[in-house]
Amino acid sequence: MTHLALSGISKHFGDFTAVRDFNLDVKKGEFVSFLGPSGCGKTTTLRMIAGFEIPSSGMISLEGADITDKAPNQRNVGMVFQSYALFPNMTVAQNIGFGLQVRKEKESAIKDRVKEMLSIIHMEDKANSFPYQLSGGQMQRVALARALAIRPEVLLLDEPLSALDAKIRVSLRAEIRSIQQKLGITAIYVTHDQEEALSLSDRIVVMNVGEMEQVGTPFEIYNFPTTRFVANFVGSLNTAEAEIVDPNKGTLIMDGARLESSGELKGRNKGDKIMIAIRPERLSFLSEGKKENVLDGKVENITFLGSVVRVDVTIGGRKFSMDTFNRPSLELPKIGETCKVTCSDKAVLILKE
Amino acid sequence: MAQASTSNGFKPVTSWKVWLGVVPFFLFAILFLLLPSFRLLTASFSAPDGSFTFNNIIQLFTEPLIVNSYKLSIQISAVTALGGGIFGFLLAYSVTVGGLPKPLRSVLITFSGVASNFAGVPLAFAFVATLGRQGFITAVLKNTFNLNVYDAGFNLYSFAGLSLVYMYFQFPLMVLIMAPALDGLKKEWREAAENLGANTTQYWLKIAMPVLLPSILGAMILLFGNAFGAYATAYALTGGRIGLVTIQIGAQIRGDVLYNPGLGYAMAVGMVLIMGISLGGYSWLQAKTERWLK
Known part of the structure; x- marks a missing residue:
């Protein structure tokens, strides 16, 4: 059942349209x-x-x-701000209890709730500290506890981790997700960090110039981007123009090389030009026996990225990146050598413009 | 032995060179703060014939004229600090968070910068020319509206009149101090408070005012000190009829009728102490705010 619904939402600031025709249904307990x-x-x-x-x-x-x-004070919606927005004149406990205090809840109930929230964020020992005595990560945990203390219908998080360093960001995002699941609260999370969105969410809404580009699970968004923007924004991607040879079988020609795609080609005709995309990790060097989607290339560059090795290959005059897991037994061609590269038909994505 | 150098090739600065940059500060502090204070302190124990005496200090607490002058100075400083503080705060609020047009802000800040330094004989003359017995506004009110403000009890040369004149440089100082403090109120605090269920009154009572209070009190203390040390304005306006501490000190040192420089110095020491306490209070409150807002 829909918990939060946004129907045909638009927002204009003078001549500028910030949001255009935004439609979204969020289920209770969902993390979007x-x-x-x-x-x-x-x-x-x-x-x-x-x-x-x-x-x-x-x-x-x-x-x-x-x-x-x-x-805003009539909605019972909790919000966590990018800049924490903790009240500087109040202690951690007073910050957490503020929402309950202005709602005129009993002192004993406030005390119990504050205690419970402090335990959830593992900061019982900081109850009497002031915000200026806390680290960025601790301040954001207090901000989260403060937003949750009022038992909101929906929790809103506006880039809550962007002011924190990388290590704390990773640990705190896991903590946010764990708390959200534990409390079963509906959460809307704003971020420009694809890794954060992919790791935290039940569903992702990818937005561009005020419009929704695609809505889907992290798996769908990453593996089956429907637009060029989504494909480029989420993860790395090789894009190329191809011509349809057989729309029923999904056969394409790209720079003279024949490719099979399982992507949607309904309504397209033979000879139509389309944009295709292939993720770098979906490309691999040819293994024996494979005959479909085999492309001739030349190794241009090899970059060691730790757990992954990126190989840049020129295929038909177009540069493609290819990622392969790094392991001690990995054998790679040398720069300048020719090679054969392949991918499955599922890896060849058909993009809408 | 080779001298160590930093990675960018610069040699570390030797310790005496580090102190070179602060020499002007120490020179200023010694020449204009410590030496005059020391001179005041030693001279306050001198009798008119140059001998050592405690009499000047004792008179500070026993001589009715002196005790009253301190009372009067404290009263006028407190009244103008409070009045100027409240009016200045409201003005600063209106141009920062109050939503008045932005150009008005720069006009007010520029005016405040000038007006807070407009004191002494020119200020006194400006008020005499406008609100004196034959002043322009007094005349306009009398001739146009048939209202004689002096018959109605107003007197520019009284405590109330002098307070009004002091307010002219007090409230702009408050505007200059409070505008940045009000700018420091983060929009997110208000939004967070609203989001948690607070209304506007609750936000101001529980968050904005407690955050601003040290700044407001600190600024008022500064205003108090500002008025307490004023001399030329009061002297030019009232000709010494209102016996403020600064006027009494002038009388003791200048010596038209009264002449006891030692007593004048002792009174100045009393002023320094009151000003020191005021500035100490201001610094303490400012530090509290800065710690919160860092």
């Missing part, structure tokens, strides 16, 4: 990420859910009730 580059409208959409921006058109409903025009 808005992923996209700066200025794509993801934060504006989040702020509309929080009530800090009013949509120019469309409707937002929570548990079936229209909250589009409700004030």
